[in-house]
Amino acid sequence: MMMIGNNAFNTKILHIGIDDTDSINGRCTTHLSYLIAGILVKKFHAEFIDFPLLIRLNPNVPFKTRGNGAVCLRIKCNYYEKIKEEITQIVEKYSEIGYGANPGLAFYEENNISKDLLQFSKNAMDTILSKQLAIKIAKKNNIQFRLFGKGHGIVGALSAIGCLLDSDHTFETLAYRREQNIGKIRKTNDVKVKRLSDESYPYTYNNFDKKNSRILITPHGPDPVFCGIRGEDPLLTLFFLKNLCIEEELDGYMIFRSNQGTNLHLTKENKVTDMKPYTAGHINCEVATTPNTIKGGHVIFKIKDKYNCMLPVAVYQPTGLTKIAKKLTIGDKIEIGYGVHLKSNNQTTLNLEYLVVKELVRVFEVKNPVCTKCSKSMKSEGKNKGYQCSVCKTRIGSVGKIKSEKDREINSGLYIPEPIAHRHLTKPLPRYGIEKRFDRFDIILMLKSITWIKNSGGLI
Template sequence: MIDMAKADATTTTATPDLCTISQDMILHIGFDDTDSTCGKCTTHLAFKITGHLLKNPDTKFLDYPLLVRLNPNIPLKTRGNGAVCLRVMARNHEKIIQDIRQLIEKESAIGMGANPGVAFLNGGLVPEALKEFGRFAMFDILSKQKAEKIAKENCIRHFTFGNGQGLVGSLAAIGSLEDGDHTFEAIAYRKCKNYGTTRQINAIRVIQYDKRTFPNTFNNYDQNHRRVLIAPHGPDPVFCGIRGESPEVVVSSLEWLQPEEILDGYMVFRSNQGTNMHLQNELKLSGIRVYMAGYVRGKVITKPQTIQGGHVIFGIEDSGGVTGSAAVYEPTGLTKIASQMEVGDVIEIG
């Protein structure tokens, strides 16, 4: 049933001009790594924190909650390597900080693999060093030690639990303004009694709204494998998530879904999902490290060969004259095109 609570953080549809707001009332809140493969969810915790903040009429949200997908290659991620940032205008910052610190500690999967971090930046302007940290977090591997140094140099209060690795994502989320290309996601959450049970989603209705809203929603249904894509399969609190180009289209699609399960609520996030932000960084073959994300531009130097399993292998040379081997895996569906490349073709691999 879609008659459920909504954490209505804001009706803003564009990034606010933080320079026009009283700077000492602005608080940026970033948190990450609150979940584990056994359960919990960072966006669900954001839903709870938002609901808590909205109980105070003096607290105003300056933007949609931000769901920031960081480097997808990081092996420590639980699922989608997503961190969250909330930007609010409020008077009693100290009470908010202590309340959220307690919620993070209470509601995270500490002891089951979660290593949460939460960070608080006072004032409207996000330091350039923090923006750069957020940009690098899209494609590189950043250490907790680097995060602690950034926090200290920019007077950012923070708290960590477990090994505290979540501080990296917390700071990166604050530094990611997402003031360029972005999308939205309406995420619906289950009631606790339903965690771990099968999600009943009407595939026909998913197909209907997918066709009705195309291209303004995406990743709804896999026609080739006849598979619904909007729902996870684990014991986490998420019922489903619908991604699209505007808050209106993702909410209307969620309403069209008409789930029979009584849900706990939903919230709309602004996000970098579907923007290929982690592929904006051009890499050189000589500088690639394991788990980095980005793309390499170069020319094909050997005739592509199809090997066992249907994968395609070929040689590539970048602009610096460094050579290496590249592979196109069969599941990508790109092997037919890759096998037809000729020596001298200029390509980008990401």
């Protein structure tokens, strides 16, 4: 059993898990949680014992909507039955049920998260879990739940509750639009985004793509999110948002604590025989075939683990890692983060998510000697017959081929995709070395000192 919160209250903690309320048509689970959190604070005077959690699950699940993110709200309050009733109505009313959303909603009244729920949540980061297993765990732990549509969201709802996020984590301040502006173009000041991003480096991340001069804070769909500022600190992400001077009148914002940018889905080390389709993880292995560039500029090569089991790895062009992948050679020792994909021919392929070059093999090339007069490569006159220069006809007899070590033109170290190709969970370069520790007391202090939710509307 893991302890969260304290026991100074008579009531137990109520954990609320929500997932899969959105569809490609718009709406989103974070926005619904923002509406619910607003009601919990204003109407029920609920005390939040953690920031709203935005938990991204295994990004390789084939039937996800956009980001595969679930939300958990953890509160203390006196009106649990009334709250459950009201939240259920909101989810039913505001979800895209019938348009691709299959919401799951879970209520767990308990101060400690049970071991099997913690494990279920861990597994949801890198494997595929069934609705049936989720229901079984819910029943066993006295978790009340509601399924809407096909109810797939119950997996994410439980996973979010079971994710304590008690190691590395990040924050994202999400700003929401007013109803009448949804669907309109999002106007932002690119210069401001770039400047704020520079000034807050490395404590904010993936808000501006310097290399391609692209803004990353705004989504492009018809959803109610205006923008999201990602970073290490709730106050800093909020400061970033406030200093953007957005002209559009926004509905408000909410600060989420999240596993985004942590590589949480890649923590498990696997061997080739463990790799099931749509799972994720990392593996220490050796390059087994020469990398081959295919149509579209993607690079394919095979790796083998220490049991000599092989699998192909695909390095996609947009990741910006194909140039590096091309320079790998048979025998190089590497570590890769991957998602397992199933190609149309039923071939399991690892999609590369990061690459660590650990040990490069030495490569030698054998060349004919060079003419001492004109520096041209000489031609062999036949076996053991020496060489002749084709320009000045100089001959040499006794010298054999020259063996020289080739420059590998690649350094050992970490290589990660370009920000534009990042998934929500991808750990970006600036975060390496500044991973956070978790301190419950710090979180409580921050919650009390920051306006982490504002939904009164108006300019932010």
